[in-house]
Amino acid sequence: MTDDPAERTPSMTPDIVPTPTPHGADAATGRGPGLATRQIHAGYTPGTPQNTVTVPIYQSVAYEFDDFASARDTFALSRPGNIYSRNGNPTNAVLERRVADLEGGAGALALGSGQAAVAVALLALVAAAGPGPHHFVASNKLYGGTSDLLGDSFADLGIEVTFVDPLDTAAWAAALRESTRGVFLESIGNPVLTVPDLRAIAEIAHAAGVPVVVDNTMATPVLLRPLEHGADIVVHSATKYLGGHGTAIAGVIVDGGTFDFTARPGRWPALTEPSARFGGIVFTDAFDGQDGRTPYLVLARAKSVHDLGPTLAPGSASQILLGIETLELRVRRQTQTALELARFLDGLDEVERVHHPGLAGHPEHELVRRLLPEGIGSVFSFDLAGGPDVVETFIDALELFALVANIGDVRSLVVHPATTTHSRLDAAGRADAGIGLATIRLSIGLEDPDDLRADLAHALQAVTRARAVAAGPATR
Template sequence: MSETRRTAAAGFATRQVHAGTDWAEASPRALPIFLTAGFRFDDVDAAADHFRTGAGFGYTRTGNPTIDALERRLADLEGGAEAVFVASGQAAVSVALLALVGAGDHIVCANQVYEGTRGLLLDNLARLGIETTFVADVADPDAWRAARRPTTRAFFAESISNARNDVLDIAAISAVADEHGIPLVVDNTFATPYLLRPIEHGAAVVVHSASKFLAGQGAALGGVVVDDGRFDAGRSGSLFPHLVAASRSGGPSVAERHGGRARIGYLRETVAPRLGPSASPLNAFLVAQGVETLSLRVREQSRSALTIARWLAERPEVARVDYAGLPTHPHHPIARRYLPRGYGSVFQATLAGGEPAARRLIETLEVFTHMTHLGDVRSLVLHPASTSHAHLDETGREAVGVAPGTVRFSIGIEDADDLVADLERGLRAASLARPEVAVEVLG
């Protein structure tokens, strides 16, 4: 029925809902925002086909054209077969792991990870009967091999760690995982696919906090899971029975329906929609807009970060700079192999004056923004010991390279000279926080 016939004799309340909802098809050049909870079906057969096969769009929690376009773009950029976009980076890690592990299973994880990930593993997944072993030396394949158990179902690590800048030897660690048919899941948030594509080096699954570099503007939350599409049911099916067993109704298994894409198919159909970390189409649009300038931003941010890290390393107020782009970093040789386009733009520096100096530096900075975020076009600063790592004891903080005087920097797109000038003012102020300097000034 046409809009005119449907609304001609209708009352006001009916017309305010239905008038103007017939529109001509258009082909916008920019990605359109399909900001709707659901989609109209042409007829009963079309609705039944959607629920039977998943084809088309019915409800945004299970699929949306804006989100679908972003997923295809991110899968392409990461060199993967398929991607699923969810509400946050934490959601991406959660659904990626829950697509692989269940009660009684085991995960091997790098000790250098985002503290939200550590909390997920030790607090949330542990309550579900899922155990985790942490590997201190992420570059040592034998350490990963020794940590594996017969119940291990996933290896997890960050390509560039938050925030000590340990760099994962993806090829070496994925080879250990592959010996046993186990997927290596890599959080590639810090590197982005512009600097590094873990799937090309053997990783099976990649996750991102899309809120960071992919979006870039700090306005939207989102996360993504990208799968390599190479699940081998014959080799790994016994480890993942939920992927190879018949459905509850006796129908074909996930692997039979999706083949090598069984992991991501199960995540899309069963894990993400049922746990419900649904992404907003508006956020998908904002992330997609950010991705269009990803290479430009990350290239400049990495260049500025290297300049600033080198400058900080020469300052007497700074005891240590943890940046993989510096020859002094223990993982610099690995970084040179995996990161030829740049070493990223997030790193940490530890001030000689300890916590008082770090506090004075942060509170003096004017160009840097003090906030818990990274990957923004704006340069950001944070004191990990009192924020992101505050719940760890001193030994735990030392193990991940966080000292009382440690400051984390995320370098934006501002002029590097302006950032250096801002840091110089901050370091001068920080030097006054050292007791011996304060005594000299008072004298």
């Protein structure tokens, strides 16, 4: 170990300067760097002794403190710095700053999966509230794993969840209780692309003193930034579009830093009253969002992540950072191809209905155009005419689309939600989620759109042939 402080692994990682953007706003126009610039540069300034232009992987479990006082103060949360990689890591810190920047948030927390991001985002609100009862209001159109978490594991913990139709604004208001710790929804519901009126739901929740948590996995900050529409906290499965290449599982929580926990301090005692566990500090006094340390995120990191351990490995953070560098290009191209393919499928005899709000006849077309003027992403669903019997024929006839339970990949993927991603839902839950037995979900990748169209056409022809055979010789 060298004595030169510049060459030691410091507890505050000065080599990774927490600059949110590479350059300040242009003095003449007031315009800062665009998203495509920030997705490559935000949160990292090359400046290590090695001057690596890309973000290094800090493959270290723990960190050496400069001296006794810095160890004591870092543990006491009065000094920012690395302690142990379960709670934070310098590579992960760049990912946190980059995603916070892209979403327009005050700070972020990287986690081992999107599932962990959803769980920790909500459990940190439970932690902030202290002893129960605890209640959430959630959309009934959610990714299946999130439905499992909220409907099953949260029930095991005695945390109640009321599921509402995300398009029924009055239902959100009616479901709120004194014990409600948050409302939770997806900016674009998976898999039938339900787009709730985020602003209206946020106004209802805020009037009741309740924070709004939005899963923005499907939209990505390229197409929608929920914090600009009233959300307080954003979560991502970074496994999907942010990574894009299907190589790493990861999640991120972004805090807008805008929800005022001190407005009703009695509701959030772990944030607004002296903390017995953390040396008597009051989180809302001690943390002002500087360096991404908002009261909510510090509690989530120091308590929820520390206690439960859903840590992101720095190698995976590095994969996600690489993916983010091309996020904007990928999302725009995939979104465009998906809309073209939805238009192709719409109106075909073999297709009963296409769930894509970008189509003019879709009931939410106008709301979606207002909220998502640049498109709705690359995942959409459609119902096969002919019902569940033809699903297997269709899926097995596809050659380019891979049968994979994932979305947001550069490869085009297909899945049958009723028997895979959403198979744990009962018939009523499936109906609430808008999923039929003949619903097929596609996630459109970066292949040539003509090849994808041809693959779909070929599989639909296989369905037509199979139905003709089943109907008998007269109709052939």
